[in-house]
Amino acid sequence: MKKVWKKLAAAGMAAALGATALTGCSGGGSTNEQPAESGAETTKEPIEITFWHVYSENFGAPVIKEMVEEFNNTHDDIKVKEVYNPDMYPGLMQNLQAEVAAGNPPSICMIGYNYIKYFAANFNYISPQDLVDQYVPEDKDYLSTTFLDNVLSLAQVDGEQIGLPYCISAxxxxxxxxxxxxxxxxxxxxxxxxxxxxxxxxxxxxxxxxxxxxxxxxxxxxxxxxxxxxxxxxxxxxxxxxxxxxxxxxxxxxxxxxxxxxxxxxxxxxxxxxxxxxxxxxxxxxxxxxxxxxxxxxxxxxxxxxxxxxxxxxxxxxxTGGNFLPITAQTEEEQKAAWEFIKFVMQPEWLAKWTENTGYLPPRQEVKEEEGLKAYIEENQMLKVAFDEMEDLQPWAAxxxxxxxxxxxxxxxxxxxxxxxxxxxxxxxxxxxxxxxxxxxxx
CATH class of the missing domain: 3.40.190.10 (Periplasmic binding protein-like II)
Incomplete structure (x- = not known):
């Protein structure tokens, strides 16, 4: 399967040119090889990717920073930079328009489910399954074995997987x-x-x-x-x-x-x-x-x-409130690095920590059986109410x-x-x- 690319619509481009752009938020990957002195081996710089999110210091950001730090400490070949976008999803969409117009998109961004059709029609992305089929064949069954079909559908438009569901709220x-x-x-x-x-x-x-x-x-x-x-x-x-x-x-x-x-x-x-x-x-x-x-x-x-x-x-x-994670990286190296980071944050231990610290429900069903989270749910009556509501969740109108x-x-x-x-x-x-x-x- 080939990459799925969408063109920024003319109307979106006009809005982008008038929006306030983020500064210093380059999403471009880097595979630069540093010139070596005579007789020395060349050294390869790590791929640099940016992860745009909407969480502030008093809500969510500390966990995101912890995840990014742990990923960077355990991956010498990839370095992730997290970038906070104020004003939640509308603010991120405005900034995304501006940075795309400037030729400087992020690698991964956090899009509210209510903006999924707008995003799919106006921005470049690579479908997760297309990325896996092209570059990471060993992960060919990752989507089907990791997520339930109804959860995957939260990040789909007309059956096409735009990104992966991340946050779910009721x-x-x-x-x-x-x-x-x-x-x-x-x-x-x-x-x-x-x-x-x-x-x-x-x-x-x-x-x-x-x-x-x-x-x-x-x-x-x-x-x-x-x-x-x-x-x-x-x-x-x-x-x-x-x-x-x-x-x-x-x-x-x-x-x-x-x-x-x-x-x-x-x-x-x-x-x-x-x-x-x-x-x-x-x-x-x-x-x-x-x-x-x-x-x-x-x-x-x-x-x-x-x-x-x-x-x-x-x-x-x-x-269903919350957001999904599309990959907006433009190069093969950056896309593969983005995929590795997304798989990292989708691990049950990190999803459990995210739920405990925010109240978002996890996109992976087995996460609620994590020992620490299971006990936390039993102790937190409000969170138990939210988990019990999952059967009543419908798509957020997009x-x-x-x-x-x-x-x-x-x-x-x-x-x-x-x-x-x-x-x-x-x-x-x-x-x-x-x-x-x-x-x-x-x-």
Whole structure:
């Protein structure tokens, strides 16, 4: 099989030229042989590769640095440089556009599942199986023996493997049992339905004066997707947006009523909302399982967890958060080096450490049987909740072509219009759906 290469689209190139580029982040591999003095053997420099990620010093980066250091210490022929990209996936995508336009792409990058179609249409990469078939035939069965089919599919577009799934997160509830007690609620039982979430939130606010609920708000639609689709709406159906249905409006109205009518829920950024929860100012928070470590370490109380709520008589459909790792290296030597590093970080011991430190679920099923992680899951009630939700996980809606970043921003803007009261859920969802479907027709 030949390499899979995609061309940076004209629209992506225009955006790239206007984006702020990272400096000093060369992804180019190096096989330079240093000139030897007469009679001496030539020496071969190690291949240098860059690994772009989105994790800061207070979330994930220490483990990444530890992995990179251990890899570099055990591989004389390859040197990895980790590069942090602020603003999570949108920030990395902007930087990637800029560096590709400058002819300076990374070797491996961390792409959110919601950007997979946009990435596949606009950037150069080599499919993992193609790389193995060409350069590492001894690994020909690595993908099929390491990952379950449904997990591999998270990093596929139309059946083509774009990269390897790495981080997997599920939306969960965490709650403050102290506020539950003060409000007259059972501190050992979280809400199970969205009707109960609204009821509990209102009671917490009325009895304690604190906010009852917060749903994380990043520059994406991840958490809201779980709310709408669990009530029967669909972010994408047969390549069309289909969320402005009575079911979608009904689900969004619950969140809007808590913010605007009951005054029991907050509408602020994710960092602010999670901090408010940790400070005891919010009773229930809907967050990513990837924030379990952050919340349990920062909270001033014993945090408890509960499954993402559902709607009576309807199937839960939870979006899979997280990211996959495509190889964007351009030379054979750099691609092979990138493959070696990816296999290294996919080892069960490193995936277990990553899960313990972040709350992300591992892409390899057997990792949860690692002795240390197994005990950790039993001790960490919130993480056990997240593992139990894996059977309800669905793909994170990814919009095709050049509209990936535009779609996420449009949906984030729609959320703001609904939660600040400038538009009703019915008005805002219909407007967003019509806009997205027009964009989809133009693809």
């Amino acid at each position: 939306p969960i509830l965490c709650y403050n049992p102290d506020l539950f007690e003060q409000a007259g609620l059972d501190p050992e039982k979280g809400p199970e339905s969205w009707a109960e979430v609204q009821e509990y939130a209102k009671q917490i606010t009325e009895k304690t004066g604190e906010y009852g609920f917060y749903m994380q708000e990043y520059a994406d639609n991840w958490a809201v997707q779980g709310l709408l689709e669990s009530n029967g709406a669909s972010m994408l159906q047969d390549d069309k947006a289909a969320f402005a249905t009575p079911e979608g409006v009904e689900a969004y109205q619950i969140l809007a009523d808590m913010v605007l009518k009951d005054k029991s829920a907050l509408h602020i950024t994710a960092d602010e909302g999670i901090q408010a929860f940790c400070n005891g100012k919010v009773g229930i928070a809907c967050i990513s399982s990837a924030k379990i470590g952050t919340v349990t370490q920062a909270a001033q109380f014993d945090v408890k967890g509960a499954a993402f709520p559902g709607f009576e008589g309807k199937e839960k459909k939870l979006p 919009y095709p072509g050049d509209m990936g970043t535009q779609a996420e921003q449009l949906l984030a803007d729609t959320r703001d219009k609904i939660l600040d009261g400038s538009q009703t859920p019915e008005e805002a969802l219909k407007e967003a759906q019509d806009t997205l479907n027009k964009m989809l027709e133009e693809q």
